Amino acid sequence: MKSPRKKLRHARSRPPAGNGFSLVELAVTLGIGSIVLVVLGMLSYCGLQSFLVMGNCAALDEKSRLASDQIKRELRQATRVLRYDVQPEGNRLVLTNSLEGYSVAYYWNAETRTVSCDRTDQSPSICLTDCDAWDATFFQNVPLASMVSPYLAATNATGLLDLKQARIVSLSWKCSRPVAVSKARTESAHSLRVALRNSSQP
Numbered sequence: 403m404k405s406p407r408k409k410l411r412h413a414r415s416r417p418p419a420g421n422g423f424s425l426v427e428l429a430v431t432l433g434i435g436s437i438v439l440v441v442l443g444m445l446s447y448c449g450l451q452s453f454l455v456m457g458n459c460a461a462l463d464e465k466s467r468l469a470s471d472q473i474k475r476e477l478r479q480a481t482r483v484l485r486y487d488v489q490p491e492g493n494r495l496v497l498t499n500s501l502e503g504y505s506v507a508y509y510w511n512a513e514t515r516t517v518s519c520d521r522t523d524q525s526p527s528i529c530l531t532d533c534d535a536w537d538a539t540f541f542q543n544v545p546l547a548s549m550v551s552p553y554l555a556a557t558n559a560t561g562l563l564d565l566k567q568a569r570i571v572s573l574s575w576k577c578s579r580p581v582a583v584s585k586a587r588t589e590s591a592h593s594l595r596v597a598l599r600n601s602s603q604p
Contacts, residue, residue: 451584458579458588462532466577466592469517469530473573476506476519477596483568486538495538495571501600510536510575517575536575540568543597570597 480497484505487494492512498505504522510533511518517530530536540563541553556568574593581588 451581451586454581455586455588458581459590462577462579462588462590465530465532466575466590470592470594472519472529473508474594474596477571478599480506480598481600482598483540483565483571486540486563486565493536493538495573499600530575530577532577532579534576534578537573539572540565541570541572542567543569568598569601570595 476497479499479502481500482498484496484498485494486496490512492510494507494509496505496507506522507520508529509518509520510516515531515533516528517533517536518526519529520526540556541551542556544554546552546554553570556564556570558564558567572593572595574591576589576591578587578589580586
């Protein structure tokens with residue numbers, strides 16, 4: 403018959419029950435941990451993308467606001483629209499101020515996606531970048547009872563554009579910039595409508 407001391411020594415030599423992980427528990431733990439890491443990664447990615455999109459929007463809006471202020475100033479001081487050319491490579495708008503003896507041309511380059519300003523008494527400069535589209539329409543200062551077109555178009559009797567009658571210029575453009583961490587693009591659309599204050603009345 404074994405003595406109690408030997409039984410106690412034998413019991414102490416056994417590993418305690420319940421210590422360590424089984425293979426199933428380890429697999430479940432790794433699976434849950436992987437899911438948590440994936441969710442955290444997706445949340446971080448979405449947060450970073452949203453931050454970059456908001457940054458792009460702010461930058462595009464700031465550039466468009468500065469360009470809009472400059473173009474408004476030139477349009478208000480202009481006495482006449484000399485020409486407006488629409489070409490596949492870009493559009494060109496030329497204004498003149500005969501009272502002060504200068505002209506200014508705005509040219510949108512479709513390839514470089516820029517709008518440049520060339521003034522008679524100044525060197526050419528870029529006033530807008532990341533510009534995908536830039537278009538102009540012209541109206542007389544004859545109001546119409548219409549929400550779609552509140553002014554009469556600057557056209558002649560045959561319906562063709564007549565810049566001699568243009569007293570109001572409406573510009574619209576769209577800018578975009580890619581988001582660094584994805585294939586998405588941030589887009590920003592703007593428009594303005596300005597009357598030529600120094601133009602002679604029809």
